[in-house]
Amino acid sequence: MQQRRADHIAVQLEELIFDGTFQDGQRLDEVRLADQFGVSRTPLREAIQRLALSGLVDLIPRRGAFVRQPGPVELIEMFEVMAELEAACGRLAARRISDAALADLRDANARCRAAVEARDSDSYYTENERFHRIIYQQSGNGFLEQETTKLHKRLKPFRRKQLGFRGRMAQSMAEHEAIVAALEQGDGARAGDTLHKHVAVQGEKFHNLMASLKSAAE
Amino acid sequence: MQQRRADHIAVQLEELIFDGTFQDGQRLDEVRLADQFGVSRTPLREAIQRLALSGLVDLIPRRGAFVRQPGPVELIEMFEVMAELEAACGRLAARRISDAALADLRDANARCRAAVEARDSDSYYTENERFHRIIYQQSGNGFLEQETTKLHKRLKPFRRKQLGFRGRMAQSMAEHEAIVAALEQGDGARAGDTLHKHVAVQGEKFHNLMASLKSAAE
DNA sequence: GTCAACCGTTTTGTATACAAGAAGCGACAT
DNA sequence: ATGTCGCTTCTTGTATACAAAACGGTTGAC
Numbered sequence: 001m002q003q004r005r006a007d008h009i010a011v012q013l014e015e016l017i018f019d020g021t022f023q024d025g026q027r028l029d030e031v032r033l034a035d036q037f038g039v040s041r042t043p044l045r046e047a048i049q050r051l052a053l054s055g056l057v058d059l060i061p062r063r064g065a066f067v068r069q070p071g072p073v074e075l076i077e078m079f080e081v082m083a084e085l086e087a088a089c090g091r092l093a094a095r096r097i098s099d100a101a102l103a104d105l106r107d108a109n110a111r112c113r114a115a116v117e118a119r120d121s122d123s124y125y126t127e128n129e130r131f132h133r134i135i136y137q138q139s140g141n142g143f144l145e146q147e148t149t150k151l152h153k154r155l156k157p158f159r160r161k162q163l164g165f166r167g168r169m170a171q172s173m174a175e176h177e178a179i180v181a182a183l184e185q186g187d188g189a190r191a192g193d194t195l196h197k198h199v200a201v202q203g204e205k206f207h208n209l210m211a212s213l214k215s216a217a218e
Numbered sequence: 219m220q221q222r223r224a225d226h227i228a229v230q231l232e233e234l235i236f237d238g239t240f241q242d243g244q245r246l247d248e249v250r251l252a253d254q255f256g257v258s259r260t261p262l263r264e265a266i267q268r269l270a271l272s273g274l275v276d277l278i279p280r281r282g283a284f285v286r287q288p289g290p291v292e293l294i295e296m297f298e299v300m301a302e303l304e305a306a307c308g309r310l311a312a313r314r315i316s317d318a319a320l321a322d323l324r325d326a327n328a329r330c331r332a333a334v335e336a337r338d339s340d341s342y343y344t345e346n347e348r349f350h351r352i353i354y355q356q357s358g359n360g361f362l363e364q365e366t367t368k369l370h371k372r373l374k375p376f377r378r379k380q381l382g383f384r385g386r387m388a389q390s391m392a393e394h395e396a397i398v399a400a401l402e403q404g405d406g407a408r409a410g411d412t413l414h415k416h417v418a419v420q421g422e423k424f425h426n427l428m429a430s431l432k433s434a435a436e
Numbered sequence: 437g438t439c440a441a442c443c444g445t446t447t448t449g450t451a452t453a454c455a456a457g458a459a460g461c462g463a464c465a466t
Numbered sequence: 467a468t469g470t471c472g473c474t475t476c477t478t479g480t481a482t483a484c485a486a487a488a489c490g491g492t493t494g495a496c
Contacts, residue, residue: 004279005480030448040481042260045449049264053271061222062448062487077361084306084362088299143295144302223450248478258451263479280457280478 009037010047017056017067018157024069028057054154072210075158079203082155085148086132086199087192090179093138094188101138102184105131109176116169124169125160131176135183135195162206172198227255228265235274235285236375242287246275272372290428293376297421300373303366304350304417305410308397311356312406319356320402323349327394334387342387343378349394353401353413380424390416 013033016022034044052059058068070078108131115124132152136145162168175198182191231251234240252262270277276284288296326349333342350370354363380386393416400409 031446041448042480042482046264046267046479049267050271053268064448074361077359080310080359081306081362081365084302088302092298141295141298143292144299147299259478260450260452281459282478 083199087196089139090191091188301417305414308409309406
Protein backbone atom coordinates (compact mmCIF):
# COMPACT_ATOMS: atom_id res chain seq x y z
CA MET A 1 0.00 0.00 0.00
CA GLN A 2 2.97 2.28 -0.50
CA GLN A 3 4.53 3.56 -3.67
CA ARG A 4 7.12 5.51 -1.79
CA ARG A 5 6.30 9.09 -2.71
CA ALA A 6 2.54 9.25 -2.38
CA ASP A 7 2.85 7.35 0.87
CA HIS A 8 5.50 9.64 2.24
CA ILE A 9 3.52 12.70 1.24
CA ALA A 10 0.33 11.38 2.82
CA VAL A 11 2.13 10.88 6.10
CA GLN A 12 3.63 14.34 5.98
CA LEU A 13 0.31 15.94 5.15
CA GLU A 14 -1.26 14.06 8.04
CA GLU A 15 1.35 15.49 10.34
CA LEU A 16 0.70 18.98 9.08
CA ILE A 17 -3.01 18.59 9.72
CA PHE A 18 -2.52 16.99 13.10
CA ASP A 19 -0.20 19.64 14.41
CA GLY A 20 -2.52 22.38 13.28
CA THR A 21 -0.33 23.89 10.58
CA PHE A 22 -3.34 23.61 8.32
CA GLN A 23 -6.31 25.40 9.81
CA ASP A 24 -9.79 24.00 9.74
CA GLY A 25 -11.46 24.71 6.43
CA GLN A 26 -8.23 25.60 4.66
CA ARG A 27 -7.99 24.51 1.07
CA LEU A 28 -5.10 22.29 0.03
CA ASP A 29 -3.64 23.85 -3.08
CA GLU A 30 -2.48 21.02 -5.30
CA VAL A 31 0.04 22.93 -7.35
CA ARG A 32 1.52 24.75 -4.40
CA LEU A 33 1.91 21.59 -2.35
CA ALA A 34 3.21 19.64 -5.34
CA ASP A 35 5.80 22.33 -5.82
CA GLN A 36 6.60 22.32 -2.12
CA PHE A 37 7.14 18.57 -2.05
CA GLY A 38 9.00 18.68 -5.33
CA VAL A 39 6.66 16.26 -7.11
CA SER A 40 3.96 16.54 -9.70
CA ARG A 41 0.28 16.76 -8.95
CA THR A 42 -0.33 13.06 -9.55
CA PRO A 43 1.19 11.56 -6.40
CA LEU A 44 -0.02 14.51 -4.40
CA ARG A 45 -3.58 13.90 -5.48
CA GLU A 46 -3.27 10.28 -4.46
CA ALA A 47 -2.11 11.38 -1.03
CA ILE A 48 -5.07 13.73 -0.72
CA GLN A 49 -7.44 10.94 -1.68
CA ARG A 50 -6.09 8.95 1.18
CA LEU A 51 -6.55 11.77 3.62
CA ALA A 52 -10.12 12.11 2.41
CA LEU A 53 -10.78 8.44 3.05
CA SER A 54 -9.50 8.74 6.61
CA GLY A 55 -11.78 11.73 7.07
CA LEU A 56 -9.02 14.29 7.55
CA VAL A 57 -10.15 16.39 4.62
CA ASP A 58 -13.42 16.98 2.83
CA LEU A 59 -13.13 16.43 -0.89
CA ILE A 60 -15.62 18.61 -2.73
CA PRO A 61 -15.87 17.77 -6.43
CA ARG A 62 -14.45 20.41 -8.73
CA ARG A 63 -13.71 22.57 -5.71
CA GLY A 64 -10.80 20.93 -3.98
CA ALA A 65 -9.77 19.41 -0.67
CA PHE A 66 -10.55 21.24 2.55
CA VAL A 67 -9.04 20.47 5.91
CA ARG A 68 -11.59 19.17 8.31
CA GLN A 69 -10.55 19.42 11.94
CA PRO A 70 -13.02 17.62 14.18
CA GLY A 71 -14.98 19.95 16.43
CA PRO A 72 -15.50 19.36 20.15
CA VAL A 73 -18.68 17.36 19.61
CA GLU A 74 -17.11 15.04 17.08
CA LEU A 75 -14.10 14.58 19.32
CA ILE A 76 -16.26 13.46 22.20
CA GLU A 77 -17.97 11.08 19.83
CA MET A 78 -14.68 9.67 18.64
CA PHE A 79 -13.43 9.14 22.17
CA GLU A 80 -16.69 7.43 22.97
CA VAL A 81 -16.15 4.98 20.11
CA MET A 82 -12.53 4.58 21.14
CA ALA A 83 -13.72 3.67 24.62
CA GLU A 84 -16.05 1.04 23.21
CA LEU A 85 -13.35 -0.48 21.05
CA GLU A 86 -10.80 -0.57 23.86
CA ALA A 87 -13.38 -2.08 26.18
CA ALA A 88 -14.04 -4.79 23.61
CA CYS A 89 -10.31 -5.45 23.36
CA GLY A 90 -10.12 -5.71 27.13
CA ARG A 91 -13.04 -8.11 27.41
CA LEU A 92 -11.55 -10.40 24.81
CA ALA A 93 -8.01 -10.07 26.14
CA ALA A 94 -9.10 -11.09 29.63
CA ARG A 95 -9.92 -14.52 28.27
CA ARG A 96 -6.96 -14.91 25.99
CA ILE A 97 -4.04 -12.95 27.35
CA SER A 98 -0.75 -14.81 27.64
CA ASP A 99 1.51 -14.76 30.68
CA ALA A 100 4.23 -13.16 28.61
CA ALA A 101 1.89 -10.35 27.59
CA LEU A 102 0.83 -9.86 31.21
CA ALA A 103 4.48 -9.49 32.12
CA ASP A 104 4.89 -6.96 29.30
CA LEU A 105 1.92 -5.00 30.62
CA ARG A 106 3.40 -4.91 34.09
CA ASP A 107 6.69 -3.81 32.59
CA ALA A 108 5.05 -1.01 30.62
CA ASN A 109 3.24 0.03 33.78
CA ALA A 110 6.45 0.13 35.77
CA ARG A 111 7.96 2.43 33.20
CA CYS A 112 4.84 4.56 33.26
CA ARG A 113 5.19 4.88 37.02
CA ALA A 114 8.80 5.92 36.63
CA ALA A 115 7.76 8.52 34.09
CA VAL A 116 5.09 9.88 36.42
CA GLU A 117 7.62 10.24 39.21
CA ALA A 118 10.07 11.89 36.85
CA ARG A 119 7.27 14.18 35.58
CA ASP A 120 8.33 13.06 32.12
CA SER A 121 5.13 13.28 30.11
CA ASP A 122 6.86 12.36 26.86
CA SER A 123 8.08 8.99 28.01
CA TYR A 124 4.82 8.47 29.88
CA TYR A 125 3.07 8.94 26.60
CA THR A 126 5.29 6.44 24.84
CA GLU A 127 4.88 3.76 27.49
CA ASN A 128 1.17 4.40 27.76
CA GLU A 129 0.91 3.73 24.06
CA ARG A 130 2.79 0.47 24.44
CA PHE A 131 0.46 -0.54 27.26
CA HIS A 132 -2.62 -0.06 25.15
CA ARG A 133 -1.12 -1.63 22.09
CA ILE A 134 -0.45 -4.83 24.01
CA ILE A 135 -4.10 -5.02 25.00
CA TYR A 136 -5.20 -4.54 21.40
CA GLN A 137 -2.94 -7.36 20.32
CA GLN A 138 -4.05 -9.67 23.08
CA SER A 139 -7.68 -9.31 22.04
CA GLY A 140 -6.76 -12.08 19.63
CA ASN A 141 -8.89 -10.40 17.00
CA GLY A 142 -6.71 -9.01 14.25
CA PHE A 143 -9.44 -6.94 12.68
CA LEU A 144 -10.37 -5.37 16.00
CA GLU A 145 -6.72 -4.67 16.69
CA GLN A 146 -6.37 -2.99 13.32
CA GLU A 147 -9.45 -0.78 13.67
CA THR A 148 -8.63 0.16 17.23
CA THR A 149 -5.08 1.06 16.28
CA LYS A 150 -6.35 3.21 13.44
CA LEU A 151 -8.61 5.27 15.68
CA HIS A 152 -5.95 5.40 18.37
CA LYS A 153 -3.60 6.96 15.88
CA ARG A 154 -6.17 9.48 14.74
CA LEU A 155 -6.85 10.62 18.29
CA LYS A 156 -3.16 10.79 19.11
CA PRO A 157 -2.72 14.57 18.88
CA PHE A 158 -5.75 15.23 21.06
CA ARG A 159 -4.86 12.65 23.67
CA ARG A 160 -1.45 14.15 23.94
CA LYS A 161 -2.75 17.64 24.58
CA GLN A 162 -4.95 16.66 27.47
CA LEU A 163 -2.17 14.71 29.14
CA GLY A 164 -0.86 17.89 30.65
CA PHE A 165 -3.90 18.12 32.89
CA ARG A 166 -3.02 18.43 36.55
CA GLY A 167 -3.00 15.01 38.17
CA ARG A 168 -4.13 13.25 35.03
CA MET A 169 -0.97 11.16 34.74
CA ALA A 170 -1.28 9.83 38.29
CA GLN A 171 -4.97 9.04 37.85
CA SER A 172 -4.31 7.36 34.53
CA MET A 173 -1.60 5.32 36.22
CA ALA A 174 -3.99 4.05 38.87
CA GLU A 175 -6.45 3.05 36.17
CA HIS A 176 -3.74 1.08 34.43
CA GLU A 177 -3.13 -0.89 37.62
CA ALA A 178 -6.81 -1.71 37.89
CA ILE A 179 -6.89 -2.85 34.29
CA VAL A 180 -3.95 -5.18 34.71
CA ALA A 181 -5.52 -6.59 37.89
CA ALA A 182 -8.76 -7.34 36.07
CA LEU A 183 -6.91 -8.96 33.18
CA GLU A 184 -4.86 -11.07 35.58
CA GLN A 185 -8.02 -12.39 37.14
CA GLY A 186 -9.55 -13.01 33.75
CA ASP A 187 -12.40 -10.70 34.67
CA GLY A 188 -13.41 -9.51 31.22
CA ALA A 189 -16.37 -7.42 32.31
CA ARG A 190 -14.33 -5.47 34.81
CA ALA A 191 -11.40 -5.05 32.43
CA GLY A 192 -13.79 -3.72 29.81
CA ASP A 193 -15.55 -1.33 32.17
CA THR A 194 -12.30 0.03 33.57
CA LEU A 195 -10.85 0.54 30.11
CA HIS A 196 -14.02 2.22 28.93
CA LYS A 197 -13.91 4.75 31.73
CA HIS A 198 -10.17 5.17 31.31
CA VAL A 199 -10.61 6.21 27.70
CA ALA A 200 -13.94 8.01 27.86
CA VAL A 201 -12.67 10.30 30.60
CA GLN A 202 -10.02 11.54 28.20
CA GLY A 203 -12.68 12.77 25.84
CA GLU A 204 -14.46 14.54 28.66
CA LYS A 205 -11.27 16.08 29.93
CA PHE A 206 -10.56 17.30 26.47
CA HIS A 207 -14.02 18.73 26.22
CA ASN A 208 -13.47 20.62 29.44
CA LEU A 209 -10.18 21.91 28.12
CA MET A 210 -11.81 23.15 24.96
CA ALA A 211 -14.60 24.78 26.91
CA SER A 212 -12.17 26.54 29.24
CA LEU A 213 -10.11 27.75 26.31
CA LYS A 214 -13.23 29.03 24.65
CA SER A 215 -14.52 30.87 27.71
CA ALA A 216 -11.06 32.28 28.35
CA ALA A 217 -11.08 33.69 24.84
CA GLU A 218 -14.36 35.48 25.37
CA MET B 219 -15.55 12.86 -2.04
CA GLN B 220 -16.64 12.11 -5.59
CA GLN B 221 -15.43 13.33 -8.94
CA ARG B 222 -18.02 11.32 -10.74
CA ARG B 223 -15.93 8.81 -12.67
CA ALA B 224 -13.47 7.59 -10.08
CA ASP B 225 -16.34 7.34 -7.62
CA HIS B 226 -18.52 5.42 -10.01
CA ILE B 227 -15.68 3.08 -10.90
CA ALA B 228 -14.83 2.45 -7.26
CA VAL B 229 -18.41 1.44 -6.56
CA GLN B 230 -18.51 -0.86 -9.55
CA LEU B 231 -15.22 -2.48 -8.65
CA GLU B 232 -16.51 -3.00 -5.13
CA GLU B 233 -19.52 -4.77 -6.53
CA LEU B 234 -17.33 -6.99 -8.66
CA ILE B 235 -15.24 -7.94 -5.66
CA PHE B 236 -18.26 -8.46 -3.44
CA ASP B 237 -20.08 -10.71 -5.82
CA GLY B 238 -17.00 -12.80 -6.35
CA THR B 239 -16.36 -11.94 -10.00
CA PHE B 240 -12.82 -11.20 -8.94
CA GLN B 241 -11.28 -14.18 -7.22
CA ASP B 242 -9.14 -13.88 -4.16
CA GLY B 243 -5.57 -13.03 -5.07
CA GLN B 244 -6.43 -11.92 -8.59
CA ARG B 245 -4.48 -8.99 -9.91
CA LEU B 246 -6.39 -5.95 -11.11
CA ASP B 247 -4.93 -5.07 -14.48
CA GLU B 248 -5.01 -1.30 -14.76
CA VAL B 249 -4.92 -1.04 -18.53
CA ARG B 250 -7.45 -3.79 -19.08
CA LEU B 251 -9.90 -2.32 -16.56
CA ALA B 252 -9.32 1.21 -17.81
CA ASP B 253 -10.12 -0.01 -21.27
CA GLN B 254 -13.14 -1.89 -20.00
CA PHE B 255 -14.54 1.17 -18.22
CA GLY B 256 -13.63 3.40 -21.12
CA VAL B 257 -11.43 5.72 -19.09
CA SER B 258 -7.72 6.31 -18.74
CA ARG B 259 -5.59 4.80 -16.02
CA THR B 260 -5.70 7.91 -13.87
CA PRO B 261 -9.25 7.71 -12.49
CA LEU B 262 -8.98 3.95 -12.34
CA ARG B 263 -5.92 4.15 -10.16
CA GLU B 264 -7.74 6.52 -7.84
CA ALA B 265 -10.55 4.00 -7.54
CA ILE B 266 -8.08 1.24 -6.73
CA GLN B 267 -6.48 3.39 -4.07
CA ARG B 268 -9.83 3.70 -2.43
CA LEU B 269 -10.42 -0.02 -2.50
CA ALA B 270 -7.02 -0.49 -0.91
CA LEU B 271 -7.91 1.91 1.88
CA SER B 272 -11.10 -0.01 2.62
CA GLY B 273 -9.07 -3.18 2.71
CA LEU B 274 -10.65 -4.81 -0.33
CA VAL B 275 -7.38 -5.11 -2.20
CA ASP B 276 -3.75 -5.37 -1.22
CA LEU B 277 -1.60 -2.81 -2.96
CA ILE B 278 1.92 -4.10 -3.45
CA PRO B 279 4.36 -1.44 -4.64
CA ARG B 280 5.53 -1.88 -8.21
CA ARG B 281 3.54 -5.10 -8.40
CA GLY B 282 -0.05 -4.04 -8.56
CA ALA B 283 -3.36 -4.44 -6.74
CA PHE B 284 -4.48 -7.88 -5.64
CA VAL B 285 -7.99 -8.77 -4.57
CA ARG B 286 -8.16 -9.71 -0.95
CA GLN B 287 -11.25 -11.68 0.00
CA PRO B 288 -11.50 -12.07 3.77
CA GLY B 289 -11.04 -15.65 4.91
CA PRO B 290 -13.30 -17.39 7.44
CA VAL B 291 -11.20 -16.29 10.40
CA GLU B 292 -11.21 -12.66 9.38
CA LEU B 293 -14.93 -12.79 8.74
CA ILE B 294 -15.60 -14.05 12.23
CA GLU B 295 -13.41 -11.26 13.53
CA MET B 296 -15.30 -8.67 11.53
CA PHE B 297 -18.65 -9.90 12.75
CA GLU B 298 -17.31 -9.80 16.28
CA VAL B 299 -16.40 -6.13 15.86
CA MET B 300 -19.73 -5.49 14.20
CA ALA B 301 -21.43 -7.01 17.23
CA GLU B 302 -19.50 -4.72 19.53
CA LEU B 303 -20.34 -1.63 17.52
CA GLU B 304 -24.02 -2.51 17.29
CA ALA B 305 -24.12 -3.25 20.99
CA ALA B 306 -22.61 0.18 21.67
CA CYS B 307 -25.25 1.76 19.44
CA GLY B 308 -27.95 -0.10 21.35
CA ARG B 309 -26.67 0.93 24.76
CA LEU B 310 -26.55 4.58 23.75
CA ALA B 311 -29.84 4.45 21.89
CA ALA B 312 -31.64 3.04 24.93
CA ARG B 313 -30.99 6.31 26.71
CA ARG B 314 -31.67 8.64 23.84
CA ILE B 315 -34.16 7.06 21.49
CA SER B 316 -37.12 9.19 20.50
CA ASP B 317 -40.74 8.02 20.50
CA ALA B 318 -40.89 8.57 16.77
CA ALA B 319 -37.88 6.32 16.24
CA LEU B 320 -39.40 3.66 18.46
CA ALA B 321 -42.50 3.78 16.28
CA ASP B 322 -40.30 3.43 13.21
CA LEU B 323 -38.60 0.41 14.73
CA ARG B 324 -41.93 -1.22 15.43
CA ASP B 325 -42.99 -0.44 11.90
CA ALA B 326 -39.84 -1.98 10.43
CA ASN B 327 -40.39 -5.00 12.63
CA ALA B 328 -43.95 -5.39 11.44
CA ARG B 329 -42.76 -5.42 7.86
CA CYS B 330 -40.05 -7.91 8.76
CA ARG B 331 -42.73 -10.16 10.23
CA ALA B 332 -44.77 -9.87 7.05
CA ALA B 333 -41.69 -10.79 5.03
CA VAL B 334 -41.02 -13.84 7.22
CA GLU B 335 -44.58 -15.03 6.73
CA ALA B 336 -44.33 -14.43 3.01
CA ARG B 337 -40.97 -16.24 2.95
CA ASP B 338 -39.69 -13.14 1.14
CA SER B 339 -36.04 -13.01 2.12
CA ASP B 340 -35.34 -10.03 -0.14
CA SER B 341 -37.78 -7.70 1.51
CA TYR B 342 -36.83 -9.14 4.90
CA TYR B 343 -33.30 -8.12 4.17
CA THR B 344 -34.33 -4.59 3.21
CA GLU B 345 -36.45 -4.06 6.30
CA ASN B 346 -33.85 -5.63 8.53
CA GLU B 347 -31.38 -3.12 7.24
CA ARG B 348 -33.76 -0.28 8.01
CA PHE B 349 -34.24 -1.63 11.52
CA HIS B 350 -30.54 -1.60 12.23
CA ARG B 351 -29.96 1.73 10.60
CA ILE B 352 -32.49 3.35 12.89
CA ILE B 353 -30.62 2.05 15.91
CA TYR B 354 -27.33 3.39 14.57
CA GLN B 355 -28.90 6.80 14.11
CA GLN B 356 -30.52 6.82 17.52
CA SER B 357 -27.18 6.23 19.21
CA GLY B 358 -26.91 9.99 18.93
CA ASN B 359 -23.24 9.58 18.09
CA GLY B 360 -22.62 10.58 14.50
CA PHE B 361 -19.14 9.12 14.36
CA LEU B 362 -20.29 5.80 15.76
CA GLU B 363 -23.16 5.75 13.29
CA GLN B 364 -20.76 6.38 10.44
CA GLU B 365 -18.27 3.68 11.42
CA THR B 366 -20.99 1.15 12.12
CA THR B 367 -22.63 1.84 8.79
CA LYS B 368 -19.32 1.43 7.03
CA LEU B 369 -18.70 -2.01 8.49
CA HIS B 370 -22.34 -2.96 7.99
CA LYS B 371 -21.94 -2.23 4.33
CA ARG B 372 -18.76 -4.22 4.05
CA LEU B 373 -20.36 -7.28 5.63
CA LYS B 374 -23.45 -6.96 3.51
CA PRO B 375 -22.67 -9.72 0.99
CA PHE B 376 -21.83 -12.21 3.72
CA ARG B 377 -24.81 -11.39 5.88
CA ARG B 378 -27.03 -11.88 2.91
CA LYS B 379 -25.69 -15.31 2.14
CA GLN B 380 -26.31 -16.70 5.59
CA LEU B 381 -29.86 -15.39 5.68
CA GLY B 382 -31.01 -18.44 3.79
CA PHE B 383 -30.32 -20.63 6.80
CA ARG B 384 -33.29 -22.66 7.85
CA GLY B 385 -35.22 -20.87 10.57
CA ARG B 386 -32.77 -18.00 10.75
CA MET B 387 -35.31 -15.41 9.66
CA ALA B 388 -37.77 -16.40 12.39
CA GLN B 389 -35.10 -16.45 15.06
CA SER B 390 -33.76 -13.11 13.91
CA MET B 391 -37.28 -11.76 14.10
CA ALA B 392 -37.68 -12.81 17.72
CA GLU B 393 -34.40 -11.14 18.56
CA HIS B 394 -35.63 -7.93 16.99
CA GLU B 395 -38.66 -7.98 19.27
CA ALA B 396 -36.44 -8.42 22.30
CA ILE B 397 -34.27 -5.52 21.20
CA VAL B 398 -37.21 -3.19 20.78
CA ALA B 399 -38.55 -4.22 24.18
CA ALA B 400 -35.23 -3.42 25.83
CA LEU B 401 -35.00 -0.06 24.08
CA GLU B 402 -38.58 0.79 25.09
CA GLN B 403 -37.71 0.18 28.71
CA GLY B 404 -34.53 2.17 28.40
CA ASP B 405 -32.56 -0.89 29.43
CA GLY B 406 -29.26 -0.15 27.69
CA ALA B 407 -27.39 -3.15 29.04
CA ARG B 408 -30.01 -5.60 27.83
CA ALA B 409 -30.41 -3.87 24.47
CA GLY B 410 -26.64 -4.05 24.00
CA ASP B 411 -26.38 -7.70 25.00
CA THR B 412 -29.26 -8.73 22.81
CA LEU B 413 -27.88 -6.87 19.83
CA HIS B 414 -24.43 -8.32 20.40
CA LYS B 415 -25.77 -11.86 20.32
CA HIS B 416 -28.02 -11.04 17.39
CA VAL B 417 -25.05 -9.96 15.28
CA ALA B 418 -22.37 -12.30 16.58
CA VAL B 419 -24.53 -15.31 15.82
CA GLN B 420 -24.49 -14.29 12.18
CA GLY B 421 -20.73 -14.63 12.08
CA GLU B 422 -20.93 -18.05 13.69
CA LYS B 423 -23.66 -19.17 11.34
CA PHE B 424 -21.55 -18.04 8.46
CA HIS B 425 -18.60 -19.88 9.84
CA ASN B 426 -20.68 -23.04 10.00
CA LEU B 427 -21.80 -22.50 6.45
CA MET B 428 -18.24 -22.14 5.28
CA ALA B 429 -17.20 -25.22 7.18
CA SER B 430 -20.01 -27.29 5.75
CA LEU B 431 -19.22 -26.11 2.24
CA LYS B 432 -15.62 -27.00 2.75
CA SER B 433 -16.30 -30.48 4.10
CA ALA B 434 -18.82 -31.06 1.33
CA ALA B 435 -16.13 -30.26 -1.18
CA GLU B 436 -13.77 -32.83 0.29
C1' DG C 437 -26.54 52.40 -6.98
C1' DT C 438 -27.22 47.70 -7.34
C1' DC C 439 -27.74 43.46 -9.59
C1' DA C 440 -26.83 40.36 -13.21
C1' DA C 441 -24.41 38.48 -17.01
C1' DC C 442 -20.30 37.63 -19.55
C1' DC C 443 -15.47 36.89 -20.13
C1' DG C 444 -10.89 35.80 -18.35
C1' DT C 445 -8.37 33.33 -14.99
C1' DT C 446 -7.61 29.78 -11.94
C1' DT C 447 -8.06 25.12 -10.57
C1' DT C 448 -9.66 20.56 -10.80
C1' DG C 449 -10.26 16.22 -13.45
C1' DT C 450 -8.60 13.28 -17.25
C1' DA C 451 -5.62 11.61 -20.80
C1' DT C 452 -1.28 10.56 -22.49
C1' DA C 453 3.61 10.32 -22.64
C1' DC C 454 7.73 8.95 -20.26
C1' DA C 455 10.77 6.61 -16.83
C1' DA C 456 12.00 2.99 -13.90
C1' DG C 457 11.48 -1.39 -11.73
C1' DA C 458 10.09 -6.31 -11.96
C1' DA C 459 9.16 -10.65 -14.23
C1' DG C 460 9.95 -13.95 -17.85
C1' DC C 461 13.00 -16.13 -21.06
C1' DG C 462 16.95 -17.58 -23.26
C1' DA C 463 21.74 -18.28 -23.70
C1' DC C 464 25.97 -19.36 -21.80
C1' DA C 465 28.98 -21.30 -18.49
C1' DT C 466 30.06 -24.62 -15.09
C1' DA D 467 21.73 -30.56 -16.95
C1' DT D 468 21.25 -26.90 -14.05
C1' DG D 469 22.00 -22.47 -12.41
C1' DT D 470 22.96 -17.78 -13.24
C1' DC D 471 23.45 -13.64 -15.81
C1' DG D 472 21.63 -10.48 -19.00
C1' DC D 473 18.20 -8.91 -22.17
C1' DT D 474 13.57 -7.97 -23.45
C1' DT D 475 9.10 -6.83 -22.37
C1' DC D 476 5.38 -5.64 -19.51
C1' DT D 477 3.57 -2.98 -15.74
C1' DT D 478 3.56 0.41 -12.44
C1' DG D 479 4.67 5.16 -10.89
C1' DT D 480 5.30 9.98 -12.24
C1' DA D 481 5.18 14.01 -15.07
C1' DT D 482 3.02 16.86 -18.23
C1' DA D 483 -0.37 18.35 -21.43
C1' DC D 484 -5.19 19.21 -22.24
C1' DA D 485 -10.27 19.90 -21.21
C1' DA D 486 -13.85 21.50 -18.52
C1' DA D 487 -15.85 23.66 -14.71
C1' DA D 488 -15.97 27.21 -11.14
C1' DC D 489 -14.64 31.72 -9.29
C1' DG D 490 -13.87 36.72 -9.74
C1' DG D 491 -13.97 40.93 -11.78
C1' DT D 492 -15.68 44.12 -14.83
C1' DT D 493 -19.14 46.07 -17.55
C1' DG D 494 -23.63 47.12 -18.73
C1' DA D 495 -28.49 47.70 -17.84
C1' DC D 496 -32.37 48.83 -14.98
